[in-house]
Amino acid sequence: MSRIVGYAPGVYDLFHIGHLNILRHAAGLCDHLVAGVVSDEMALRAKGRAPVVPLAERLEIVQHIGFVDEAVAEDVPEKLQMWERVRFDVIFKGDDWRGTPKGDKLEADFATVGVQVVYFPYTAHTSSTQLRRALEILSA
Numbered sequence: 001m002s003r004i005v006g007y008a009p010g011v012y013d014l015f016h017i018g019h020l021n022i023l024r025h026a027a028g029l030c031d032h033l034v035a036g037v038v039s040d041e042m043a044l045r046a047k048g049r050a051p052v053v054p055l056a057e058r059l060e061i062v063q064h065i066g067f068v069d070e071a072v073a074e075d076v077p078e079k080l081q082m083w084e085r086v087r088f089d090v091i092f093k094g095d096d097w098r099g100t101p102k103g104d105k106l107e108a109d110f111a112t113v114g115v116q117v118v119y120f121p122y123t124a125h126t127s128s129t130q131l132r133r134a135l136e137i138l139s140a
Contacts, residue, residue: 006030007088027067
């Protein structure tokens with residue numbers, strides 16, 4: 001019987017319950033969970049802003065979540081490049097990606113290597129963007 005390796009990428013900035021939920025649910029669907037923590041440079045490139053918490057600290061936080069087996073820096077622009085490095089069987093994303101151009105690309109790319117894409121419900125009431133806005137209001 002082969003073990004199922006799961007990959008849960010994210011910036012994991014301003015770590016909150018939505019992040020915890022994705023990692024918890026992902027761990028329940030694989031034997032070995034790898035959390036890909038998006039580097040500061042890749043986050044800036046993808047989101048147009050750098051994370052508040054530096055990569056080394058985000059890696060430390062995520063690595064110490066009990067159901068994460070391994071945390072790695074995601075420092076390449078394409079998820080397939082991370083698959084070449086980690087060789088996971090399933091990738092987990094929030095369902096805010098489902099049906100979007102980036103989600104469609106993710107599914108098409110991973111179909112070529114036999115990786116399953118699993119979406120989890122997005123935690124609409126809490127997000128790093130909302131937390132960042134609240135902090136900006138408080139500091140204004």
